[in-house]
Amino acid sequence: MSGQFITVEGGEGAGKTTQLAFMREYLEQTGRRVVLTREPGGTPLGEEIRALLLGHRHDGMALATETLLMFAARAEHLERVIRPALAAGHWVLCDRFTDATYAYQGGGRGLPPERIAILEDWAQGALRPDLTLVFDVPVAVGLERAGRRSAADRFEREETAFFERIRAVYLDRVQRNPDRYRILDANRPVETVRAEVQILLAEWLERC
Ligand code: T5A
Numbered sequence: 001m002s003g004q005f006i007t008v009e010g011g012e013g014a015g016k017t018t019q020l021a022f023m024r025e026y027l028e029q030t031g032r033r034v035v036l037t038r039e040p041g042g043t044p045l046g047e048e049i050r051a052l053l054l055g056h057r058h059d060g061m062a063l064a065t066e067t068l069l070m071f072a073a074r075a076e077h078l079e080r081v082i083r084p085a086l087a088a089g090h091w092v093l094c095d096r097f098t099d100a101t102y103a104y105q106g107g108g109r110g111l112p113p114e115r116i117a118i119l120e121d122w123a124q125g126a127l128r129p130d131l132t133l134v135f136d137v138p139v140a141v142g143l144e145r146a147g148r149r150s151a152a153d154r155f156e157r158e159e160t161a162f163f164e165r166i167r168a169v170y171l172d173r174v175q176r177n178p179d180r181y182r183i184l185d186a187n188r189p190v191e192t193v194r195a196e197v198q199i200l201l202a203e204w205l206e207r208c
Pocket of ligand 1: 013019039040052095096097098101102146149
């Protein structure tokens with residue numbers, strides 16, 4: 001049984017982490033071995049980079065620095081966790097991946113996507129997620145949920161227009177590649193979203 005690389009994306013507070021716990025449980029029930037991980041992070045070094053990126057010690061960090069740190073954490077993650085897990089036949093569930101760089105550093109901050117594509121090719125080679133679920137929620141709803149959960153990190157302090165641009169990039173990427181992406185309306189109760197996630201995963205399992 002071959003492994004699959006599934007990523008989960010969306011704006012702040014879309015419910016990714018909540019649904020990933022369910023996704024793991026469901027896939028394990030079907031006999032798959034699952035590695036649940038996240039970006040930025042997923043390794044000891046990556047988690048240290050995450051703290052630099054999300055914390056407030058370096059507010060005003062240059063966009064190139066921010067982007068390269070995302071890819072530094074990603075390179076480590078690929079080398080130590082993602083590639084070995086896939087090679088062992090595990091299913092990798094990743095909370096955000098390179099789509100988030102296109103959305104946040106590209107759409108949100110204005111970095112040309114061509115630059116991101118160069119780093120993507122360098123760090124990943126030919127590796128791309130097999131399936132990407134995009135949880136779509138109105139910006140105000142997501143920020144309100146995220147705000148209830150914890151204090152704002154360096155990204156969550158941005159203005160609404162920043163998050164609208166991020167949402168637009170995700171929707172655009174879904175439209176351009178419907179084979180790889182599935183979009184879910186995340187502005188519904190947790191259980192309703194969960195039921196749709198289960199249907200999508202069941203369909204995906206049939207294809208594998
Ligand atoms: N980033 C990341 C980049 O800029 N570039 C990159 O390349 C990468 C990889 C990561 C930050 O880094 C940026 C993007 C991010 O800003 P993070 O803390 O991991 O930071 O941020 P998020 O991934 O956005 O995590 P959040 O926790 O904010 O959002 P989730 O995981 O989507 O939401 P979740 O499940 O934690 O839910 C939030 C709250 O809402 C409730 C939950 O109980 C929780 O309290 N909730 C719901 N409430 C009502 N209805 C539902 N359907 C709900 N689902 C969840």
